[in-house]
Amino acid sequence: MRLHLNTSAAFDAPLIPQDQAAFGPSVVAQVRERLARVPHRPTPLHGLPGLAASLRVRAIHVKDESERSSLGSFKALGGAHAVIRLVLREAGRHLDRSLAAADLDDADVRAVAAGLTITCATDGNHGRAVAAGAALAGCACTVFIHAGVSEPRAQAISAQGAHVVRVDGNYDDAVAAANREARERGWHVVSDTSWPGYEEIPTWVMQGYLVMASEAIEQARTNDSMPTHVFLQAGVGGYAAAVAAHMALVSGLAAPRIVVVEPERAACLLASAMAGRLTRVAPQEPTLMAMLECYEPSLIAWRILERRAHAFMAIGESEALRAMRALALPKAADPFVLAGESGGAGLAGLMAAAASARAREQLGLGPDSVVMVFNTEGATDQDRYRELLARVEQEA
Numbered sequence: 001m002r003l004h005l006n007t008s009a010a011f012d013a014p015l016i017p018q019d020q021a022a023f024g025p026s027v028v029a030q031v032r033e034r035l036a037r038v039p040h041r042p043t044p045l046h047g048l049p050g051l052a053a054s055l056r057v058r059a060i061h062v063k064d065e066s067e068r069s070s071l072g073s074f075k076a077l078g079g080a081h082a083v084i085r086l087v088l089r090e091a092g093r094h095l096d097r098s099l100a101a102a103d104l105d106d107a108d109v110r111a112v113a114a115g116l117t118i119t120c121a122t123d124g125n126h127g128r129a130v131a132a133g134a135a136l137a138g139c140a141c142t143v144f145i146h147a148g149v150s151e152p153r154a155q156a157i158s159a160q161g162a163h164v165v166r167v168d169g170n171y172d173d174a175v176a177a178a179n180r181e182a183r184e185r186g187w188h189v190v191s192d193t194s195w196p197g198y199e200e201i202p203t204w205v206m207q208g209y210l211v212m213a214s215e216a217i218e219q220a221r222t223n224d225s226m227p228t229h230v231f232l233q234a235g236v237g238g239y240a241a242a243v244a245a246h247m248a249l250v251s252g253l254a255a256p257r258i259v260v261v262e263p264e265r266a267a268c269l270l271a272s273a274m275a276g277r278l279t280r281v282a283p284q285e286p287t288l289m290a291m292l293e294c295y296e297p298s299l300i301a302w303r304i305l306e307r308r309a310h311a312f313m314a315i316g317e318s319e320a321l322r323a324m325r326a327l328a329l330p331k332a333a334d335p336f337v338l339a340g341e342s343g344g345a346g347l348a349g350l351m352a353a354a355a356s357a358r359a360r361e362q363l364g365l366g367p368d369s370v371v372m373v374f375n376t377e378g379a380t381d382q383d384r385y386r387e388l389l390a391r392v393e394q395e396a
């Protein structure tokens with residue numbers, strides 16, 4: 001485990017006005033309305049008292065996104081929300097009137113939607129969510145995947161009605177292919193990462209995640225267990241930044257300490273924090289935390305996390321497996337939680353930090369700490385989950 005405290009001059013500065021407007025509590029009702037037709041349900045916030053006792057903290061709560069929808073991941077919220085906003089905007093321009101979520105069934109809106117093609121590149125979960133949003137809105141959808149995406153993940157995207165194109169190379173090659181086809185054919189790219197000049201649609205993706213963040217805060221308030229620390233795993237950082245921004249905008253000075261957790265093999269936010277600017281890292285050997293295998297942060301995410309993250313951590317492969325085991329073979333009265341390879345990475349960060357006296361001190365983790373983590377996916381690739389679980393059970 002590597003831990004870097006945020007030393008940026010921007011740390012603790014307020015979010016820029018654009019991010020305050022995008023991720024504050026006032027947008028949640030509209031996001032929920034747009035997602036009303038997307039099949040999903042509130043997810044539980046489980047307490048893990050047995051694990052909390054063994055890690056010597058007051059409480060650990062896990063928001064279990066494996067139960068969000070049949071997609072088995074919080075990503076269901078982001079891609080679908082962005083597609084719906086995009087369709088409403090395009091149809092509104094075409095029909096020259098402003099449209100709300102309820103207009104998605106309007107025949108004129110559906111006629112415009114039928115002429116749109118949505119595209120994206122994906123490691124798996126985002127493409128599935130975009131495909132589901134496109135199917136719901138009645139658009140065509142083509143999803144680009146790279147050589148390393150497993151066949152069950154590819155099939156799960158096709159099952160949503162999308163055309164899946166596998167390209168040689170890695171995630172970056174899939175992104176390049178999606179962008180090239182979109183330019184040539186007039187398609188719309190719905191990406192979960194942002195770069196200079198491309199921020200609007202990734203912001204809409206991140207806004208979808210606010211359903212999860214706001215629910216978690218409401219549940220913690222009801223249980224009188226507002227967190228002092230939140231460990232958030234990151235790929236490009238969009239999910240961690242959406243949660244961190246929302247918590248800061250809701251709680252102000254009482255906002256919890258945010259710790260960003262990445263695989264050591266793809267720690268682009270940690271590298272950015274150490275360099276003091278958005279930094280791309282060189283691709284390495286693939287990590288088993290496949291959904292977190294990203295080599296360049298999202299521009300919006302970096303801007304938010306540079307201000308809001310207390311610390312950035314990188315964890316090893318065996319640390320991720322240990323967290324999967326802790327969730328699958330729980331202590332005493334703790335519930336079983338179905339956590340996929342990337343789902344338990346936030347908890348893995350907490351477990352690694354709690355085991356180190358220095359990290360405990362640096363993060364202010366102690367017997368009064370109330371920690372929140374998110375299980376961001378269940379067994380989204382069933383074969384892989386079974387294989388890894390068999391491995392961790394053997395090691396147990």
Ligand SMILES: Cc1ncc(COP(=O)(O)O)c(C=O)c1O
Nearest residue numbers: 125235236237238239291376377
């Ligand atoms: C299960 C899961 N967890 C975490 C993440 C990380 O999200 P982000 O890339 O926004 O950092 C992803 C991204 O696809 C994911 O699928």
